[in-house]
Amino acid sequence: MNVESDAMRYDDLKQTNVFTGRVVMTKGTIIIRGARVDVRQDAEGNQFGVVTAEPGKLAYFKQKREGLDEYIEGEGETIEYSSKLDNVRFIKRAVMRRLVGSKVNDEITGGLIVYDNTTDVFTVDNNLGGQNTQNGRVRAMLTPKAAASAPAGTASSGTGPVLRPSTTLEGAQK
Structure with a gap:
């Protein structure tokens, strides 16, 4: 883990780091980017972090998906x-956005978004602690996935068989 900040406080007894600025x-x-990051480590070496944004701004997180160009x-605050x-x-x-390469593919907004990297499942809730946010609505822009390679004999658009050139019209020679 590499960190740059204006200041840091480390507590060896509690195994916590607080980075600010x-x-x-x-x-x-x-x-990860934010105004403050609190990191703690458990006895097994797992790390837990809380990132806080500057007032009026949002903290930022980005992670590459395993084995994909995504x-x-x-x-979030x-x-x-x-x-x-x-x-x-x-x-x-x-x-939360899913990027394919550098292009935004999906975008979701809400009060609370939880993304599980091991299952590739995310949940979105707008009723955060009894407070509705975003006018009580979750918003999502989802782009359809590209079709898998089409079976032989079908067009890549999946609309039917591939047309082959012909020198005849209704069986008669042109």
């Missing part, structure tokens, strides 16, 4: 990450 943290393919990125559960929670004014 324009924090940028990288761990493998994970990038990324999950998101923002608070972001919680658990290496043990391999999940991330975007809290308040939450936005």
